[in-house]
Amino acid sequence: MKKAIFTLAIGDNPMYRAAVESFKVYGKKIGADVIVSDQLHYKIHVNNPKFDASPAWSEKLYISEILKKYDRVLYLDADIIVTPWARDIFSKYPDLDTVYMFNEGLHRDRSEQVTQINAVLGDVNWPKESNQIVYYNSGMFLVSKETGLFDKANIEEMQAICNEVKFYDQTYINYLIRRDNIKSVGVEANFNRMQLLGHDDYQKADFIHYSGRGYRQKVPMRELKYIIDYCDMFKDSLSEAEILKFKQQAWHWYMLKQYRKTKLPIPLLSAVFGLFHPQHKY
Structure with missing residues (x-):
């Protein structure tokens, strides 16, 4: 089985370089190739968006091309550290017909995003868990050819929502799962450990996601905190x-x-x- 780890890293942000290095260490350990997009493959126009939005977010669609050569793809945002002690997520979650993601809807109400995308692309039903809408974070997801997740995805729909919907790429992936009846399972938090879960013991996780403020606390910038943590976690393999x-x-x-x-x-x-x-x- 051919496995790949995919990320988007455009520019010289040191956080991106460290992230890719952590992905390469992990890929070598679990037998997965690392693929980095350093340029965009899809043209999308973000003009006067109602919410923060980037044309780079559409690059997740490129996974459909990667799946022509690979059986399974693990997508990771470039603000994630894969820790040296991370477990093999491919063997942990083996079903090829299932998309695996972290359900942040258990911790944040995302009903507003559901309303926004339904208004543009048409109503679909969204399931609930613990009386909260199931809404996955797309900073990490594991997908296989058999899921069909991106079979009906297209840049035209992304263009239609990018100026209207918050977290447009993430919300779109959630929408595809609902509209196209894609089987999905929520992973344990340690495979997408986010700040919304608090700061306690976050460094023990498999994949640490530095979204938002990124655990920075008294550190003035999340990139600084990311590099501090990265250098500490990989101190045994990095030179002074x-x-x-x-x-x-x-x-x-x-x-x-x-x-x-x-x-x-x-x-x-x-x-x-x-x-x-x-x-x-x-």
Whole structure:
């Protein structure tokens, strides 16, 4: 059986580079190829969206092409760390006719998104669990050819919803599961450990998802927190020089964000912000 891990990583965000490295370590351990999209294959126009939206989110459709060569694909957002102790999700969830995702609907009310997409693409029935609408997070999902998840998906429908529906790509995948009667099962939280579950013991998970604020707490930027955690988790396999480079790149990324806000010179910004966050400045 041919297995692939797929992600989208465009640009030089150090978090993306670390994520891909963690995926490669995991892929080698479980016998899966890692495929990275560093350019977009689908043209979508995001114009005056009602909610935060990116044209890059449509790239999940590319999984339909990958499934022409691979039997199963694990999709991971590039703000996920696959920890060195992660279990083999392919063997943990083996049914080829089933899409496996984490049901965030148990923890957040997503009925608004259901209403939004039904209004554009037509009504479908959404099941409930514990009296909450079943709504999966698409930062991680495991899909096989046999599921048919993307058989009827198309960029035209994504275009129709991208300016109208919150989390348009994620909501669209949930919609496809309902409309096309795709079998789906919710995975345990450790395979998509999100901040909405709190901070306790999150570092023990298999896949840690740094969406939103990304566990940053007192760290000023999620990319900084991500790199701190990544370097700590992989300290046994990273050299001191590699760790230093990752942390320098993360600090520079933080400074670039401040530069876009202030247009002040980066050396000045680094000196000033270094006074407030000396433990993160490299």
